[in-house]
Amino acid sequence: MEDFPWLSVLIAVPLLGALLVGVLPRAREELAKQLALGVSLLVAAGALVMAAGFDTGGPRFQYEEKYWWIKQFGVHWAVGVDGVALVLIVLSVILVPLVVLASWTEDGRSGGVDVPPKRSVKTYFALLLALEAMMIGVFAATDVFLFYVFFEAMLIPVYFLIGSYGGAQRSYAAVKFLLYSLFGGLLMLVAVIWLYPLSAKPASQGGLGHGTFLFSELSTLNIDPTTARWLFLGFFIAFAIKAPMVPVHTWLPDAAQQSPAGALVLIVGVLDKVGTYGMLRFCLELFPGAATWATPVVLGFAVLSIIYGAVLAIGQVDLKRLVAYTSVSHFGFIVLGIFAMTSQGQSGATLYMVNHGFSTGALFLIVGFMIARRRSARISDFGGVQKVAPLLAGTFLIAGLSGLSLPGLAPFVSEFLVLTGTFSRYRVPAVIAAVGIILAAVYILWMYQRTMNGPTVEAAKGMKDLSRRELWAVGPIIAIIVAMGFFPQPILNVINPSVEKTMVRVEQHDPAPKITGNVAENGARP
Known part of the structure; x- marks a missing residue:
């Protein structure tokens, strides 16, 4: 099975599917949806078969x-x-087939206001498949230049998904997203190109004797500290924008408010993870000395993102913007775990990427269902929904509780690992970050109370509960959130060996428990 080109096939199939959907006659909307769903299910099946054959005790790559x-x-x-x-x-x-299923009757509309799409329904589903190919490619690339190509290529389908199928201010949101991303991409391109002559230097000067962009070879370079710091900044700023971190996060709330709900699941649930994945993979392993040098500042911005994002989420009146600001806070936790430079922190951060993708994906899907029914994204236009749509309210509650990392749901384990791993080395940032847990309870529970509890507003009295199709879209995510909350170990078994390699590369070791008197600081007797 190792000899089969799994990754190339997984990239090619959705691209081919996007092409086939795109060339269908405009009137064949139902066929376009069926084809998009079939292709996405085929890709999911192939990826799961590949994952089943992954050897956690074998080579890293x-x-x-x-x-x-x-x-x-x-x-x-x-x-x-x-x-x-x-x-x-x-x-x-x-997530992709679930998004396709959830978007079946929405025709790619934002759901917030009745703004007709600029392009056809088939184009919407073709763009989703193209985005899937780019997402697989960016995580699979082991050549830094190829990674950059996928990193930038993702902007194309996302730009058209926002700009063609979003709300009234979609053009503004799409252009803002594009400009922020292009600025970060330009900085990273300079850094990527700079790596080539460094690798071409003779071995006596810290190079390899030949120019290359292969990650496995670049990670062995001996780069002088000043150059490494500039290169680190080029990569890090691009990833911080994508993540998004404060203060380069402002594109996300606008994009979230204007995007169609289905596309938004992929933008926040997966696309933004490229930023934190890039920090862990490239910033730390290509420039370990520079990463250590920048750690105090990065931790400061991570904590700022946690608190700032949570506080702004509390004050939002728009459902999509509220969930978007919660993601700013959650990404602060992920970055905190990455730069804690502990195995617990980095394993927790990686698990957090996965858990956040499912948790926020469920929230955005359910919010999209609510908006489609009420034709409004304003929190004040809802109230007492649980009395007329108990299934919708129940799934919304579980997704919301996962967003505040309730024990028994998937994000709890990852957030606990991040805070524990950070506290063992950087106590003050960990303590401040823990305040974000309290703020999360405020913005999630208050949002639920205002939309689901209390007397049912007049306009919501005829609101329909989740349909069978909608349950099939959101049900698997809820099941995954619960299952991973109780049994995350299989995922951690896959993640941990890679994290150990990263720790070796940055020459960091987990702090040993300090002994005070007869009792260790962690509470265990020596």
Whole structure:
């Protein structure tokens, strides 16, 4: 099974599917949806078969493929997955068919206001498949230049999904998203190109003697500290924008408010993870010294993102903007775990990426269902919904409680690992970050109370409960959230070996428990 080009096929199939959906006659909307769903299910099945064959005790990167692409510039079509990349690819392929199913009757509309789409329904589903191919590619790329190509190529389908199928201010939101992303991408491009002459230097000067963009070779470079810090910043700023971190987060609330709900699940649930994945993979392993140098500042911005995002979420009156600001806070936890430089923190951060994708994906899907029924995203236009739509209210409650990391639901384990791993090395940031847990309870429970409890508003009295199709879209995510809350170990078994390799590369070790008197600080007797 290792010899089969799994990753190339998983990238090619949704691209081919997007092409087939795109060339269908405009009037064949139902066929376009069926084809998109079939292709996405096929990709999901293939990815799960590949994941089942992943050997947690084997080489770090598996299912590797390497072919020359642009030989004169040392660029390869090189793909492969370690445990971190694998779980993020699985997250992507599970969410896409559920998004297709959830968007079946929405025709790609925003749901917030009745703004007609600029493009056809078939184009919407073709863009979803194209985005799926880019997401798989960006996590699978083991050539840094190829990673950059996928990193930028993702902008194309997302730009059209927002700009063609969003709300009244969709053009503004799409352009803002594009400009922020292009600015970060330009900085990263400079850093990527800079790596080539560094690798071409003789071995006596810290190079490899030949120009390359292969991650496995670049990670062995001996780069002088000043240069490494500039390169680190080029990569980090691009990833911080994508993540998104304060203060380069402002594109997300606007994009969230204007995006169609289905596309928004992929933008926040998967696309933004490219930023935190890039920090863990490239910022730490290509520039370990610079990452250590920048850690105090990065931790400060991570804590700021946690508190700032949570406080702004509490004050929102729009459902989509509220959930978007919760994601700013959650990404602060992920970055905190990555730069805590502990195995617990980094394993927790990686697990948090997966759990956040499912948790926020469920929230955005359910919010989309609510908006489609009420034709409004304003919290004040809801109230007493649980009396007329108990299934909708129940799934909304579970998704919301997972957003505040309630024990027994998936995000709790990852948030606990992040805070524990951070506290063992950086106590003050961990303590401040823990305040975000309290704020999360405020914005989630208050949102639920205002929309689901109390007297039913007049306009919501005829609101329909979740349909069978909608249950099939959101039900699997709820099941995953509950299952991973009680049994996350299989995912951690996949993640941990890769995290250990990262820790070795940055030359960091988990702090040993300090002994005070006869009792260890962690409460265990020596």
